[in-house]
Every structure is written in C-alpha cells, then in structure tokens.
Amino acid sequence: MMNLDILKEKLFFMPDATRGAVRYLTTKQLEETGTQALVTNTLHLLVHPGPDVIQQLGGIKKMMGWNGIVFTDSGGFQVFSLLHSKKWKGKVHENGATFKSPKEGNTYELTPESSIDIQMKIGSDVLVTLDDCRDTNLSRKEAEQSVERTLKWAVRCKDRFSKDYGGTKNTGKLLTAVVQGANFPDLRSYCARELVKIGFDGYNFGGYVVDGEGDLVVDEMSAVIESVPKDTIRYAMGVGKPEDIIRAAKMGYNLFDTVLVTRNARHGTVYTSEGILRIKNSDMGLDMRPVDSECDCECCQNYSRAYLHHMLKNGEATALTLLTIHNLTFYQKLIGGLS
Ligand SMILES: [Zn+2]
Structure with a gap:
C-alpha cells in the first residue's frame, strides 16, 4: 500500500x-x-x-x-x-x-x-x-x-x-x-x-x-x-x-x-522566474531565448519563444504540450522551494 x-x-x-x-x-x-x-x-x-x-x-x-x-x-x-x-x-x-x-x-x-x-x-x-x-x-x-x-x-x-x-x-x-x-x-x-x-x-x-x-x-x-x-x-x-x-x-x-497552470499554458501565458510572459504577443516572433533561461524542462531546454509563438499562432498542439510541461514544472519548482 x-x-x-x-x-x-x-x-x-x-x-x-x-x-x-x-x-x-x-x-x-x-x-x-x-x-x-x-x-x-x-x-x-x-x-x-x-x-x-x-x-x-x-x-x-x-x-x-x-x-x-x-x-x-x-x-x-x-x-x-x-x-x-x-x-x-x-x-x-x-x-x-x-x-x-x-x-x-x-x-x-x-x-x-x-x-x-x-x-x-x-x-x-x-x-x-x-x-x-x-x-x-x-x-x-x-x-x-x-x-x-x-x-x-x-x-x-x-x-x-x-x-x-x-x-x-x-x-x-x-x-x-x-x-x-x-x-x-x-x-x-x-x-x-x-x-x-x-x-x-x-x-x-x-x-x-x-x-x-x-x-x-x-x-x-x-x-x-x-x-x-x-x-x-x-x-x-x-x-x-x-x-x-x-x-x-x-x-x-x-x-x-x-486550473490556471494548464489553462494559461493553453492560452500561451507562461510563468517564468522573471514574471508572466505571453507567447502569443508579436514581440515573441523573433525571440530566440527559451521561455525561462533558469528552467530545465523539455520546453526550455530545446525550443525558442519564437518557435512556440509560431506554433501557437498556427494551432499546433505540440506548443500546448510544451507550454503545459513548462508551467507545471515551474509550479513544482515553486512548491519544492517552499518545502
Ligand atoms: Zn521550462
């Protein structure tokens, strides 16, 4: 048990x-x-x-x-x-x-x-x-x-x-x-x-x-x-x-x-060590940085904000997966830091 x-x-x-x-x-x-x-x-x-x-x-x-x-x-x-x-x-x-x-x-x-x-x-x-x-x-x-x-x-x-x-x-x-x-x-x-x-x-x-x-x-x-x-x-x-x-x-x-963590991710709103970021905003279109440079999740280790922006704009489900992974990882780190 x-x-x-x-x-x-x-x-x-x-x-x-x-x-x-x-x-x-x-x-x-x-x-x-x-x-x-x-x-x-x-x-x-x-x-x-x-x-x-x-x-x-x-x-x-x-x-x-x-x-x-x-x-x-x-x-x-x-x-x-x-x-x-x-x-x-x-x-x-x-x-x-x-x-x-x-x-x-x-x-x-x-x-x-x-x-x-x-x-x-x-x-x-x-x-x-x-x-x-x-x-x-x-x-x-x-x-x-x-x-x-x-x-x-x-x-x-x-x-x-x-x-x-x-x-x-x-x-x-x-x-x-x-x-x-x-x-x-x-x-x-x-x-x-x-x-x-x-x-x-x-x-x-x-x-x-x-x-x-x-x-x-x-x-x-x-x-x-x-x-x-x-x-x-x-x-x-x-x-x-x-x-x-x-x-x-x-x-x-x-x-x-x-529900915010996953729902926000699906709308392109992500939590980072520097505050909230909206991946759908046009200034993300050429941004080569990861969502959060301090995060070691699959999303931040492999993809740029610009690529995620492009996928979100085109309704690619993979972007929703990656942003959900990131937001949830961010929350689990936050909780880990409070323990
Ligand atoms: Zn991340």
Missing part, C-alpha cells in the same frame, strides 16, 4: 486531471514535471465513463498508468455550481442533489453515501466528503445552514467510509472533509472545529478562496488553519496564483491545486 502520510507533512501542488487526464500531457510527461499527486473530478467521471466502467478497468490509476497519488473531489462543488447557475436541471435537497446531465439525459443522485461509493470505484487514494457548497455572498443564515448540512453530510460520509469499507485500516485510503462557512470567519472556525471532533485525515478550505477583486480571503483562511491540527492534510482548494500559494503556505496550508 502507498504511504500517504507524506501528504500530511510536505507541500504538494496537484494539477487537475479533470477527466482522468492532464490535458495535452502523457502520464510520462506529467511525471517528468515533478508532479507527485493529481486531482480528478468526480462529477465528470460519474457522467462519463461512469464509476462502474472505471472499476471494471481497474481504477483510474491503472487506466492512466499513473503511480503517483490521486485525489478526488466529492462532485459537490461542480454539481451545486451547475445547479445554482441553472446550467443543469435538478435540485439540491437534504440528502444531496438530484440532477440531469444535459448531454446523456441520465438522472443522477449525489448523496454523502453515493459520493463515497463513486470515489471508491474511481479508485482514488484520498477521498473528500460531500459538502453543501453554495453561491457567493451568502447571508449569515444561509451560511449557517450550509455549515450544519456540511457537518451532517461529513458524518454520513465518514460512516460510509469506515463501516462499509473498513476505513483507512482496510483500504489504505484517506478521507478529508471540506470546511464551509462562506465569508464569516467565526463560522469557518466553528465548522473546522466540529469536523476535527468527527476526525478526518485532512481539512479542505471549501467554497470561494478569492473575493470579488480576486484577492485571497485571508481572514477566513486563517480562521480555518488555526482550528485544525498541523499533522493533517491542509488543502487550500483552488489556490492559485504563485503569490497566493506562497501566502497560503506561510499560513500553514500544504496542498494546492488550480
């Missing part, structure tokens, strides 16, 4: 392998960036190919040929944001959510128990409890309701994981919980302390980590980190920009993920 306790000690950055793949990268390329853990999206995998298919194929790690660590989310954040924004049809209720996938038209039910079942079938190493994630700008009352429901669901998830699967002892897997409480630091702290009483392997800062101006919600994040033990996973979900990761790490968070 894999030793997952390292997740409670060191700092990790996880790229998003939403559907069981980090877009444009092979698993070998992913390993070469120094990535040790990734996070997959339970909702997307639930809809396609479905947890039973994944289980039949030996789990997501076998499918990917990936020897590292796999996290799953609970599927809640995605479902609730799709339902709240009315992009998907369905409803949130006391037991979770019932919804219809617009593509296949199938109806699904996500409950605390089914969320654990799905994550088990996917074959992740670290599972997450289903939480009542709501919109931004909640009233105090709505935030309190969300916290109470999140706590109830956390108990049900833990029961499912311990009683039906035998917990960590039997599975070797870890279970983490999500802290809600919107932008009320005292509610955040209350939610975190109650979850600690129930007992989990880690505590994830849920909901929105940045405010309307894009700034980290530092007060709420501090309230949570001060309420959880240091020898657990302390996951700042969706953080974020390099400067935000540095800030959250100083506060005591040790696990991060963001």
Whole structure:
C-alpha cells in the first residue's frame, strides 16, 4: 500500500486531471514535471465513463498508468455550481442533489453515501466528503445552514467510509472533509472545529478562496488553519496564483491545486522566474531565448519563444504540450522551494 502520510507533512501542488487526464500531457510527461499527486473530478467521471466502467478497468490509476497519488473531489462543488447557475436541471435537497446531465439525459443522485461509493470505484487514494457548497455572498443564515448540512453530510460520509469499507485500516485510503462557512470567519472556525471532533485525515478550505477583486480571503483562511491540527492534510482548494500559494503556505496550508497552470499554458501565458510572459504577443516572433533561461524542462531546454509563438499562432498542439510541461514544472519548482 502507498504511504500517504507524506501528504500530511510536505507541500504538494496537484494539477487537475479533470477527466482522468492532464490535458495535452502523457502520464510520462506529467511525471517528468515533478508532479507527485493529481486531482480528478468526480462529477465528470460519474457522467462519463461512469464509476462502474472505471472499476471494471481497474481504477483510474491503472487506466492512466499513473503511480503517483490521486485525489478526488466529492462532485459537490461542480454539481451545486451547475445547479445554482441553472446550467443543469435538478435540485439540491437534504440528502444531496438530484440532477440531469444535459448531454446523456441520465438522472443522477449525489448523496454523502453515493459520493463515497463513486470515489471508491474511481479508485482514488484520498477521498473528500460531500459538502453543501453554495453561491457567493451568502447571508449569515444561509451560511449557517450550509455549515450544519456540511457537518451532517461529513458524518454520513465518514460512516460510509469506515463501516462499509473498513476505513483507512482496510483500504489504505484517506478521507478529508471540506470546511464551509462562506465569508464569516467565526463560522469557518466553528465548522473546522466540529469536523476535527468527527476526525478526518485532512481539512479542505471549501467554497470561494478569492473575493470579488480576486484577492485571497485571508481572514477566513486563517480562521480555518488555526482550528485544525498541523499533522493533517491542509488543502487550500483552488489556490492559485504563485503569490497566493506562497501566502497560503506561510499560513500553514500544504496542498494546492488550480486550473490556471494548464489553462494559461493553453492560452500561451507562461510563468517564468522573471514574471508572466505571453507567447502569443508579436514581440515573441523573433525571440530566440527559451521561455525561462533558469528552467530545465523539455520546453526550455530545446525550443525558442519564437518557435512556440509560431506554433501557437498556427494551432499546433505540440506548443500546448510544451507550454503545459513548462508551467507545471515551474509550479513544482515553486512548491519544492517552499518545502
Ligand atoms: Zn521550462
């Protein structure tokens, strides 16, 4: 069995392998960036190919040929944001959510128990409890309701994981919980302390980590980190920009993920030791330098900004692969430097 306790000690950055793949990268390329853990999206995998298919194929790690660590989310954040924004049809209720996938038209039910079942079938190493994630700008009352429901669901998830699967002892897997409480630091702290009483392997800062101006919600994040033990996973979900990761790490968070790394790469926006660079800009057209002279990734060791600019302008997928390799390598070095 894999030793997952390292997740409670060191700092990790996880790229998003939403559907069981980090877009444009092979698993070998992913390993070469120094990535040790990734996070997959339970909702997307639930809809396609479905947890039973994944289980039949030996789990997501076998499918990917990936020897590292796999996290799953609970599927809640995605479902609730799709339902709240009315992009998907369905409803949130006391037991979770019932919804219809617009593509296949199938109806699904996500409950605390089914969320654990799905994550088990996917074959992740670290599972997450289903939480009542709501919109931004909640009233105090709505935030309190969300916290109470999140706590109830956390108990049900833990029961499912311990009683039906035998917990960590039997599975070797870890279970983490999500802290809600919107932008009320005292509610955040209350939610975190109650979850600690129930007992989990880690505590994830849920909901929105940045405010309307894009700034980290530092007060709420501090309230949570001060309420959880240091020898657990302390996951700042969706953080974020390099400067935000540095800030959250100083506060005591040790696990991060963001779609920015891979998404920016696909748009030609890259992180370097001298700041952000936009490869699509016309001044890159004759620039013979590598993306980052201090980087030893496959992209920087072999190709010029000008060549990448040319490929991006012409829609060559190879450029997307190379820039994703670079951005991810940059993030893993950043994390390595903070450890
Ligand atoms: Zn590089």
